[in-house]
Amino acid sequence: MEKKSKVLIIGATGRLGFHLAKFSIENFHPTFVLIRDSSFCDPNKQDKIQSLSTAGATLLKGSLEDEKSLFEAVKQVDVVICSIPSKQVLDQKLLIRIIKQAGCIKRFIPSEFGADPDRTQISGMDNNFYSRRSEIRRLIEAEGIPYTYICCNLFMTYLLPCLVQPGLKTPPRDKVTIFGDGNTKGVFVKDVDVAAFTISALDDPHTLNKVLYLRPPGNVYSMNELVETWESKIGKKLEKIYVPGEELLKQIKETPYPDNMELIFIYSIFVKGDHTYFDIESSGGMDGTQLYPHLKYTTISEHLDTLL
Template sequence: MAKSKVLVVGGTGYIGRRIVRASLAEGHITYVLQRRELGLDIDKLQMLLSFKKQGARLIEGSFSDHQSLVDAVKQVDVVICTMSGVHFRSHNLLLQLKLVDAIKQAGNIKRFLPSEFGTDPARMGHALEPGRVTFDEKMTVRRAIEDAKIPYTYVVANCFAGYFAANLSQMETLLPPKEKLNIYGDGNVKVVYMDEDDVGLYTIKTIDDPRTLNKTLNIRPPENILSQRELVEKWEKLSGKELQKISISEKDWIASMKGLDLAGQVGVTHFYHFFYEGCLTNFEIGEEGEEASKLYPDVKYTRMDEYLKLYL
C-alpha cells in the first residue's frame, strides 16, 4: 500500500519539527505549511528551508485565507496540526476550526490529527480553572471534527521529557536542580514521561494504521510510567548526588497560584492534575483507544535514565 502524503501544520514548532522529521524518515511525501505571516522570523524560515533540503515540500497558506488552506489540504491524504496550546508561548488551538472547515470542503482527507499531544481532554471535564481552557478548547475542536465526519486520530503523549523529566518535574527550570527540589505530595503518583522524538515517530506510525482510525492513541509505554520519586532516584543514581526533597501538600500547591500570571496559574493547575490527581495513569485504556508501544513494539522508545544522561 502506498504511503499517505502528509501535510504538517505548525511544522516549525516544538513537536511539529519532530513530526516532520519522522514523516520524512518513514518515507512519506511530506508537505509543511509555510504561513504567509512568517514576516521576519528568520529562525522559522531557516527551519523550513532545512526541511526542504531534507526532501519536504513547502506549501504556502494562511489561516486568514480559507481557499489557501483548501488548496493545501487537497494536495495530501493526511493532515497533522501541531499548533501551540501552551500559554507561556502562544495559544492558538481554536484556529484549528478554520482548518477543519478547509478539510471538510476539500473532502479528500483520509485522516486528521489535531493538535493534542498532551493530556486526554475527554478525561478532563473536571479540570481546574484557569488551566481547563486548554482541555475545553481541544474538545471544541474534537466536536467540530466529529460533526464534520472527518476521519481522525487523537494523540495523547502525556509529559514531554524536555519540560518534565530533565528538570525532575520542577516548574521554573528546564535543567536538573543542583541542591533541592519540590516533591508533589508523597511523590508516588504515576505519570508518563516521553522523549519528544519518540512522540513524533509514534504519531507518524498511526497515520496509515486502520487500528487507530477514529481512535485515541495513548503513548504510555510501560517503562516510562514513573512516579516523580522514581524519576528523581534515576537522576541521583546517574549524578551520584542526593538532593534535598521538599514535600508540598496539595493545599499548598494550589495556594501557590496566588500572584502568578495566567501562564503560571495554568501551569500550577496542570501540575496538580498530573502529580496529585494522577490523571495520566488513573484509568484503563478502553475500546476508544490504543496504546502505542503495544501497537508498535518495533519502536525502541527512550527510557528516562537514558534521556537524563544528556544532562550530566
C-alpha cells in the first residue's frame, strides 16, 4: 500500500475540521489533532474529541498562539491542515513561521475553504474578508512552503437553506427575491464533501502548489435555477421580486457591518459571478470533481429535498 502522509489538523473540534479529521483517519492517514485546553474542558466538544480519539487520532494539546506546542506538533507530521474560523485567518502567521522552521512539511492547507480570495471582484467592500486570506497566501508563497488552497465556494449550510433570502431560515413558499438578473451561477458544496475532496488532494502531486476548485455538476446553480427547482419540488409557482445589482449595492451601503456581510456575499456570488466567472484551467487551478470522480457528493437538488 502507498505510504500515507501523517496529517495534523488544527480546528478538529470545529464543524469542518471534525469532518477533515474523520476522513483523514478513514483514509488511513496517521492523524494528529491539536486541541486547545479549553476544548478538553468543554462538554460540547468532549464527544467530538472522544470520537476522534476512538477512531484513532492522536490528541495533542496546544493552540495557534503556543509556539512550543505548535512546533512539537508540526515536527511529527508531513501535512498540516488548518480549519480555524475565517475571522482568525491572520492567526496562522506563527504557524507559517513554524512550518518554515520545522522544514518537514510537504503540504500546507491553510484555512480558506470558500471563494478564491485572489479572484473575487468586490475589493474595498468585503471588510478585508478576502484580502486577509490573500495575505496569508502571499506569506506561504514567500516562505516557499508547499501548499494547496481549497476553493469550495459556499457550504450548503449558508444561504441555501433559505434559498438566498436574507433574514429567512427556511426556503420561501409564497414569494422570492432574486438578486441581479437571476442568471449568474454560484456553487454550494456540503461541508462533509469539502472534507472528502480536501483529504483526497493532500498527497496528490496534481494539486501541489495549486488551487483546488470545487464546482461539482449538480451543485452550480443560478438563482433562477434554484427557484425553478424549488418550485417544482413544492408544486407551486412563487411570486418573484427582482432586485437589480445597483439596488443591492445601495442596501449594502445602508446596512451596518457586520449585518451587511450576507448581502455582500450575495452580491459577490449572484451579481458579480465570483464563483464561476473564470475558467479553472486558465487560472492554473485543478477541478476537484475531475480529479476525484469516485467521490460521491450531495447535489443541490438532493439538499433541497431535505428542506421540504
